Amino acid sequence: MKQLIFAAMNNDEEVIKEEPAEELYERKTFKVDAGQEPLRIDRWVQQRVENASRNKVQQAIDAAFLTVNGKAVKSNYKVKPGDNILLMSLVNPDHTEVKAENIPLNIVYEDDDVMVLNKPPNMVVHPGVGNYTGTLLNGIAYYLLQQKPGITEDDLPRYGLVHRIDKNTTGLIVLAKTAQAAAHLAKQFFNHTVSRKYTAVVWGNVESDEGTVVAHVGRHLRHRKMFDAYPEGDHGKHAITHYKVIERFNYVTEVECRLETGRTHQIRVHMKHIGHTLFNDREYGGDKILKGTIYTKYKQFVENCFEVCPRVALHAATLGFIHPKTNKELFFEAPLPDDMRLLIEKWRNYTNKN
Template identity: 35%
Template sequence: MPAPPPPELPTDLIVDEAAHGARLDAYLAAQLPGLSRSLLRKAIDSGAVTVDGQRRKPSFRVEHGQSVHVDAFELPHEGPAPQAIDLDILHEDDDLIAVNKPAGMVVHPAKGHWEGTLASALAFHFGQLSDIGGAARPGIVHRLDRDTSGVIVVAKHNRAHEHLAAQFHDRTTEKRYLAITQGVPDRDEDVVDRPIGDHPHSREKKAIRADHPSSREALTRFNVLERLGGFALVECLPKTGRTHQIRLHLAHLHCPVLCDKLYGGRSQVTAGELESGAAGGGVVLARQALHAADLSIFQPTSDHRLTFRAAIPQDMQAALDCLKRG
């Protein structure tokens, strides 16, 4: 079902008896179905909404007979345009979708990436999804970096979105990643417990920084599954979910993710380099060798534990095959 068009603004509303006691943002979302609740919260905070001529907070409880004025305000870019992009669906039910995202696909539209996104593919295949994240992020509860492949879950409606988001916030989800590292960790098992914050010089990067206003705790467990000469296949179990967490923590161990240009200094590798240490043989891998292999969550309605698994992708498997021949 297509989303309703945005209402004409400015507009004036009178609170009826049935809406008495409702939060202001919830009341407006019900009265103006073409606008998301998150967008209306921003409008309220900006002063575009008044109640009996006074500015109020989104949590303000409206009363029967009050006059609510909504002034014209800037609407965000429209949501992602539906695009007929094939998706590898791992699971679908009435509440959620689990997708095996390919490397190279951006999760949602952003500057420089307006087309070919996961959000555009979801809009084509599923239509209306949760809108808590805003028009540009329908259904998106969490994200993966563009060049990280693997499992991502999407909420079909707002109740499921809130339930899933709470699991990520409360850290009741279980995430398992596979990485090929350039360099071999010293220990078979290790834990990196180092806070992550903004990089002091680069807006693209994050950095391990203690006692900085932007820093937040970050913990990752690592298990070496296989040693392959100067490389390794490593299982990564992040307890927290900071931006670039696994990539940064592995770089901290002096074993960056293979082909991680941002933290490892290179963006591709050839078969010859992996097999014999000499250039040649064609490029085998041209993105960071990081894959979200498993994700366990509680199903929002039944509360049963669900685990979604995505097989290791062809490019990472090809790199591993080269290393085993070396």
């Protein structure tokens, strides 16, 4: 299976950046040195980037995953001293074959270039160890094959997936339907210009009506399936979350979280970092009573709440981005799913009675 995957090699040109874009794509930016003779861009890349076969480079150029000075070019473009070359490629791609499966999809919006879906809970976004079938991407592959029989990941890497949300997080996710649209969207995620707001229920009475959490997010040093917050430094990646209180229920709080960056488990880690673990977040300890009384009646009420919303209380509520072809801004909203809506109603009623 051919993929747009490259690794930078040591060379005289300056590698300006090498960071992940929403954990699915990374971008490498090179500046051509002053002594460079005119050379075709495809040959230049092949000489300086590991695994850059002629076919892979051509795919990247055709899909606009490779640009020069911010513009798409053809393979015969000749690099010049001072040119800024941007290369986007998948980060740590999973080579698991995506098996097409007829899985119902909740499509919020679709045209020839993009598709916006409302993901249900308990659905993994893409295949991986332990989840080879039944994922959102399995369903996407089947859906796209009905429209374009014969389409493969050579034509559309990872079938247009450019970002992801956790298995038990519900809400909006955008996919590209062409490689060119995928490159455009991946750059928007990397540049943090995509607008995303989440609704969450967190433990505790959040003191400030609004605030900002700035802390690196990286793999937990002991528990590799978890992430943790770290001071600005070498471990983890820079992350910013803005939050605002929607409604208070004494022992829990409904909040809106706006992502400025998009790191794995970012909201879950950042809210725990400031003492407000997400409600029923098993991985981070939110499936225990973290705030409240010792009375049996209260404990039973919380257990009932866990049953009503048997997952982390997090929902990707809004999504805004620039359309890759029309350049018009698109904005979408997904209403709270029933489990979170009922959870909030239960807490509201409990607060009003007590």
